[in-house]
Amino acid sequence: MDRAEVIQEILDNLRRIFQAINEYSRNAEKETGLTGPQLWAIKLLDETAPMRVSQLAEAMFLHPATVVGIIDRLENKGLVTRIRSQEDRRAVDLHLTQAGEDMAAQAPEVAQSMLIHGLNLLPAAEFHCVGEGMKHMVRLLGVEHLTPRPLRG
Amino acid sequence: MDRAEVIQEILDNLRRIFQAINEYSRNAEKETGLTGPQLWAIKLLDETAPMRVSQLAEAMFLHPATVVGIIDRLENKGLVTRIRSQEDRRAVDLHLTQAGEDMAAQAPEVAQSMLIHGLNLLPAAEFHCVGEGMKHMVRLLGVEHLTPRPLRG
DNA sequence: TATAAATTATTTGTATAGCAAATAATTTGT
């Protein structure tokens, strides 16, 4: 197997990983009844609530107007509440309701869990290889410095 | 650095790769003026035209009704033509126009190219590590058998 | 202090994507 073939295989495997993560997260969407962006917003709010609309928009790399719609739908489902800020009455603090927190806790991160679990069981040599391999890929793409954002579907 | 930290790092790097591919493909969208799905359809048609609507829908894992809309917009832009099949007059053969082929050729696959180029220059030991590392990741996700589909944004 | 400028969230308008169900045209099976 020459190098060109191995490169093809590496790219194929990268595509498989992509696909797997997308499909697992699609399952999460079906289980929760939420869309991808809605689930993403919930997860972010679960990490760092309260958040303002502009702050959430920035974290999601979306236009604030888009986030307003997403929050509207989450509010209708009783997962998020808007509370006008006392210090700055232009601003709105977004909070998760109890149901929202339950949803965030329940929503599975299947791919992530599988990787964490599997990596833990890997023999040292293989484990080391995975770590180094990923580091190389990141370097080749020139994105070592990138702040990683959550995997989404 | 203990194993938990390395696992965190691996996940972070996976997120960086995801993000990089998404961003590079978003750039491709801006350059071409096409959306992600439109670009994806063009690429698939470029590989294997003529294709039927149902065939393209299957390849894109989308509902045929969705693909009809995408093809409508590509037809309006003069990139795709619909030709009623002679053998089966229910069916429609999708072709790329010259402009469509030009678009497919011009549309950059930046991330892919960077990886191919970079992997080629990698010393043998590191190269081997990348290949093995990716193989492990795929195995941990249980998707060795998955037919890889093109990376998209 | 009064007023201009900037900020924050929202509304409005437009386009795309996505699915399910119904429909029309055609082909295949009986």
Place this chain on the structure above:
DNA sequence: ACAAATTATTTGCTATACAAATAATTTATA
């Protein structure tokens, strides 16, 4: 010849996504 299946499309609905305009408020400036 007629029923059943197939193929693309239409229709109706929802969710994203952005830009531009708007309203409310705060900050800066004259």
